[in-house]
Amino acid sequence: MFQKPFKIKSNSALKGSDRKKLKSDIQKNFPQLTETDLQNLLPNKANISTVKLLTHSSAYANVFCVQSDGDAAPIPIFFEVEKVHYPTVYLLWKHPKLVYHFTVWDPVIDFLRKGADLMLAGVVRHKESDFGGDLKTGQPVAVNTNSNRASVAVGKAARSSQDMKAFPTQGKGVLILHVEGDHLWFGTGARPNIPDLGLPGVAIDEESEEENASSAEVEDAEESAEGQEEGTGEEVKNEVEPGLEERLQETKITEEEAPLGPDFMDELLRYCFLKSWKTSAKKLALPVLTSNFFRLHMVPACPSRYTLDVKKSSFKKLGAFLKVMTQSGVITIREQTKGVETIVAVNLEHEDLKHFHLREDDYEEPKPEEKKEKESPHIRELYKITAHVAPIFKNYHCKKGDLLSAQNIRQHITEYVKQNNLQDPNNPRFVTLDATMHDALIGAGGGSETVNITWEEVMQKCLSRMTQTFHLTATGPLTQPKPVKLEPIDIRVNMRSGNKKVTLINNLELFQIDIQDFAKKCQHGVAASTSINEAPGKKSRELLVQGNQVDFIAKLLQEDYKIPVRYLRGLEAAASKKKKNKK
Numbered sequence: 274m275f276q277k278p279f280k281i282k283s284n285s286a287l288k289g290s291d292r293k294k295l296k297s298d299i300q301k302n303f304p305q306l307t308e309t310d311l312q313n314l315l316p317n318k319a320n321i322s323t324v325k326l327l328t329h330s331s332a333y334a335n336v337f338c339v340q341s342d343g344d345a346a347p348i349p350i351f352f353e354v355e356k357v358h359y360p361t362v363y364l365l366w367k368h369p370k371l372v373y374h375f376t377v378w379d380p381v382i383d384f385l386r387k388g389a390d391l392m393l394a395g396v397v398r399h400k401e402s403d404f405g406g407d408l409k410t411g412q413p414v415a416v417n418t419n420s421n422r423a424s425v426a427v428g429k430a431a432r433s434s435q436d437m438k439a440f441p442t443q444g445k446g447v448l449i450l451h452v453e454g455d456h457l458w459f460g461t462g463a464r465p466n467i468p469d470l471g472l473p474g475v476a477i478d479e480e481s482e483e484e485n486a487s488s489a490e491v492e493d494a495e496e497s498a499e500g501q502e503e504g505t506g507e508e509v510k511n512e513v514e515p516g517l518e519e520r521l522q523e524t525k526i527t528e529e530e531a532p533l534g535p536d537f538m539d540e541l542l543r544y545c546f547l548k549s550w551k552t553s554a555k556k557l558a559l560p561v562l563t564s565n566f567f568r569l570h571m572v573p574a575c576p577s578r579y580t581l582d583v584k585k586s587s588f589k590k591l592g593a594f595l596k597v598m599t600q601s602g603v604i605t606i607r608e609q610t611k612g613v614e615t616i617v618a619v620n621l622e623h624e625d626l627k628h629f630h631l632r633e634d635d636y637e638e639p640k641p642e643e644k645k646e647k648e649s650p651h652i653r654e655l656y657k658i659t660a661h662v663a664p665i666f667k668n669y670h671c672k673k674g675d676l677l678s679a680q681n682i683r684q685h686i687t688e689y690v691k692q693n694n695l696q697d698p699n700n701p702r703f704v705t706l707d708a709t710m711h712d713a714l715i716g717a718g719g720g721s722e723t724v725n726i727t728w729e730e731v732m733q734k735c736l737s738r739m740t741q742t743f744h745l746t747a748t749g750p751l752t753q754p755k756p757v758k759l760e761p762i763d764i765r766v767n768m769r770s771g772n773k774k775v776t777l778i779n780n781l782e783l784f785q786i787d788i789q790d791f792a793k794k795c796q797h798g799v800a801a802s803t804s805i806n807e808a809p810g811k812k813s814r815e816l817l818v819q820g821n822q823v824d825f826i827a828k829l830l831q832e833d834y835k836i837p838v839r840y841l842r843g844l845e846a847a848a849s850k851k852k853k854n855k856k
Contacts, residue, residue, distance in 0.1 A: 274354070274450040275457040276388055277329040287321045287337075295321070295337060299351065302358050302413075303371055310368065314350060316341055324459065331802040338459060347459055354450065355805075357429070359413045362453045365424035366468050373408060374417045374424065375447055376473050382418060385426050386454060387580060391416060391447040393437060404437040404446075414447055423470045427451040538586035542594055545574040545581055547629045550603075550619060553797050558825065560615040563606065565800040567591055573797075601625070652759070652784070652840065656682060657740040662713045665689055665735070676742065683732060690731075697725060704731050714738065759783065762830065764843035766821050776822045782813035786834060792816055794833070799825050823847035 287295060296315055300306065306314070315321060319341040326334055334354050338347035350364040360371050381395045397419050408414065408430045416426040431445040451457055458464050549570035557570070567583075575581040588594040592614065599606050603625060605618040620626070655676040658666055663673045669685045671677065677685070690696055690704055697703040703725045706714065711724070714734040726734070743759040763779040781788050792803040801819040808815035818826070824847045830836040838844070 274328055275455040278456055279329060280327045282325045282327055284322060284324045287323055292321060298358060305371065315339065322347060331804045333804065349457055359427050359450060361451060361457060362424045362427060363465065365415055369422060369424065369470060372413050372415050374415045376417055376419055379418045379420055382425050385449050386452050390445050390449050393444060393446040394442050396446055404434040406434055408434040416447060417473060419473065421469055422473045423467050425453045425467065535585060535587040538582065541579060541581060542586055545571045546598060547625060548574040550626055551629060558799055560617045561800040563591060563595055563614045563616060566616055569797050569800060653744040655742050655744060656736060657742055659739055661738040662735055664709050665713050682735060686731060686735060702727055704728060761840045761842040762836065764823055764826055764841065764846065766823060766846045774821045776818045776820065776826065778816040778826060779808055779811055780813050781816060784836060788814055788816055794829060795822065798829065821848040
């Protein structure tokens with residue numbers, strides 16, 4: 274999260290009630306801290322400040338810093354993301370028992386510093402390891418190494434302890450937010466070095482050690498483990514994905530040389546480039562910045578055990594690689610301004626793309642939790658029987674408070690009309706109301722002159738005398754009925770400073786849509802930055818997308834999430850259609 278430089282939006286000192294609130298929040302989230310600990314953390318005479326910043330991924334964070342007498346620079350002790358407080362590594366060096374720690378082999382830290390999340394296959398499993406006992410998904414956790422119990426990374430649990438114990442070597446364990454050595458430091462002088470707090474002090478499961486040391490994620494850790502345990506000196510062979518192996522053989526690269534040579538990286542660049550146009554960039558709106566295309570499409574297309582690094586290829590720069598792709602006729606690039614290039618067209622009929630096929634064995638199998646697609650929210654409108662209309666439905670085993678769909682209501686009303694011969698013989702479009710229907714649909718004081726109404730009026734009046742409820746069935750069984758009108762998803766286009774347009778989307782979470790996942794799809798789909806903010810007076814957070822993206826968002830909601838258009842408001846704000854030619 275802080276691996277790249279961020280923008281500081283504000284830096285203000287905390288005084289009075291703000292200090293008390295921070296202390297109360299910390300005490301609530303970390304009850305193991307004593308009153309003395311809190312006093313040492315937040316001394317009365319220390320300068321305490323909060324820094325609001327915007328990360329390179331357009332996420333907001335609040336960082337709380339303390340500078341006591343003798344400190345050369347303010348020390349970040351906590352950072353807050355989406356209303357959750359996380360301790361920094363600098364704080365955990367003083368309070369290592371504040372959160373649960375995952376212990377990893379020393380070489381794994383290099384992967385975390387490059388931006389990788391922690392895979393469970395890279396964790397040193399202990400005898401009778403319980404992964405924190407009762408960790409919940411999203412709970413703050415930290416990472417240390419087998420040679421030093423001092424924290425080197427902080428993040429949130431990717432899964433619960435129960436799930437990790439069920440699959441102890443599969444999937445992600447920690448979503449990394451902060452790593453020692455990243456940009457989360459505001460001082461001008463040298464930052465403190467990692468202290469030596471001794472070994473973690475737990476017995477290692479020898480069987481799991483052998484499994485971990487030979488796993489793909491921590492292949493480099495084998496050398497470290499060989500010197501520590503006897504009988505682990507077996508040579509580990511670098512594995513290459515089966516599908517990619519055939520491509521490497523074409524360029525005469527051996528498995529041992531592949532991860533190190535520029536020829537391997539050249540082929541990997543080309544593979545990820547072509548795969549992007551067949552997957553995530555298949556419906557990408559052009560033009561798109563070349564840097565965004567690489568970051569949002571080529572990098573995610575890379576096999577998980579490799580890191581796509583242009584500098585390790587023979588091209589050295591992304592522009593040089595894309596120039597070759599342009600010369601081959603796959604894409605067309607135009608220089609927007611000096612030094613800024615955009616992809617303006619792609620030739621989907623090019624031979625390289627036509628003959629490129631994704632193979633199931635090209636990459637690792639998706640993890641069980643990633644393999645299962647989340648079911649789109651299904652909205653079901655039901656009507657609750659009230660005392661007014663209950664007499665109409667009592668002969669059909671329905672009573673006051675029961676829920677019926679509009680289709681069931683129409684069916685019961687039709688049966689009632691036919692059983693009581695209420696259809697007008699002269700005009701079948703009309704129904705002659707009897708006393709029961711008259712009281713139910715119009716009321717006892719409605720007057721006896723209104724005796725004939727159309728079938729449609731019968732249905733409308735009946736629904737108006739019932740209570741409308743909504744049920745969302747996105748995950749699991751029917752939710753509790755909500756006897757209120759479901760607010761539609763509101764899409765608006767606003768102007769910001771510099772005459773820039775932004776698209777604001779409200780009420781996504783009312784429809785059980787994961788706003789984080791939705792924001793990521795917008796980032797990939799239109800290559801635009803996004804941010805999630807609290808919306809005053811709203812029950813759901815607000816999503817901001819750069820530019821006028823009403824068309825894309827409406828299409829995404831209707832096609833991917835199956836939201837009916839009647840639940841979308843603001844579609845008229847879409848930008849005027851422009852023809853985009855793709856060769």
